Every structure is written in C-alpha cells, then in structure tokens.
Amino acid sequence: MSYTNLLYHIVFATKRRSPFITNELRADLHAYLGGTARGLGGIALEVGGVADHVHILAKIKPTVAVAEFIKRLKADSSGWANRKTRGRFAWQARYGAFTVSESQVEKVRAYVRNQEEHHSRVSFEEEFKALLKAHKIEFDEKYLWTT
Numbered sequence: 001m002s003y004t005n006l007l008y009h010i011v012f013a014t015k016r017r018s019p020f021i022t023n024e025l026r027a028d029l030h031a032y033l034g035g036t037a038r039g040l041g042g043i044a045l046e047v048g049g050v051a052d053h054v055h056i057l058a059k060i061k062p063t064v065a066v067a068e069f070i071k072r073l074k075a076d077s078s079g080w081a082n083r084k085t086r087g088r089f090a091w092q093a094r095y096g097a098f099t100v101s102e103s104q105v106e107k108v109r110a111y112v113r114n115q116e117e118h119h120s121r122v123s124f125e126e127e128f129k130a131l132l133k134a135h136k137i138e139f140d141e142k143y144l145w146t147t
Contacts, residue, residue: 002062007045009108010056010070011131012095017124017145019051020081020089029081030054036076040069045105048112050119055112057100066097094144096128098135 014020021029026049034044037058046057060069074091081089100108111118118127125145132139 007100009098013053013092015090017052046109046112048115
C-alpha cells in the first residue's frame with residue numbers, strides 16, 4: 001500500500017477574465033466543482049472565488065495526473081455552467097496548481113474562503129503573479145494573460 005497526501009491549491013480564471021460567475025451561479029458552481037473533484041477520486045477541501053476566477057484546495061489521488069484532474073474539472077464544470085448560462089460560460093485555458101504542505105492547509109483554506117474580501121484590495125492579476133513568485137515559478141508576463 002502507498003501512503004500519500006497530495007494537496008494542491010488550484011487557480012483558474014474565466015475566459016478573458018469575464019465576470020461569468022455571478023452571485024446567483026457562484027454557490028452552485030462551487031458545489032459542482034467539489035462534486036466533480038469527488039467524481040475524479042479527489043477531495044475538494046475548499047472552493048472559493050469571485051466573478052472571474054476560482055480557487056480550489058484539493059487532495060488528489062497519486063494515480064491521477066494533476067493536469068488531467070484539472071482538465072476534466074474544467075471541462076465538466078464548463079459544460080455544466082454553459083447549460084446554466086445559455087452558452088455564455090468558458091474557462092481560460094491556463095491555470096495555476098501549487099503544492100500545499102499539510103501544515104499550511106488551514107491557512108490556504110481561509111485564503112480560499114475569503115476571496116471576496118481579499119479581492120476588495122488585490123486584483124486577480126496581482127494575486128496570481130504573487131502566487132507564481134511565492135512558488136518560485138518563472139513566467140513571462142506577455143504570455144500570462146492569453147487565453
């Protein structure tokens with residue numbers, strides 16, 4: 001038997017960062033993302049976000065590649081959201097996935113839970129660049145915001 005605790009802080013935005021995630025859609029979309037994660041064999045420990053992006057703290061099985069997990073999560077939830085919004089919903093192609101230590105789970109959960117308050121002070125662009133820098137991920141800003 002193998003023993004793993006593969007925790008990821010996953011972030012992805014709507015296409016062109018359009019405010020598709022309305023207040024009416026948000027709770028159901030977050031619940032759908034959690035259910036989809038469960039269906040993929042993962043556990044969504046926390047789901048949060050604002051009108052143009054989501055954050056998910058998830059535990060993923062070692063038999064599922066992170067890229068495949070996120071691809072399926074985005075595809076399934078995009079299809080669901082498209083049905084709810086009459087075809088006006090899409091996710092941006094890119095995403096961020098950052099490993100999380102067990103010792104930081106509660107801190108990341110609180111961060112994901114408090115996205116509305118956080119974004120009253122910080123833009124998504126500033127937040128995402130800060131996450132990349134904190135995880136020492138190099139990036140070229142001219143490619144960062146393309147769909």
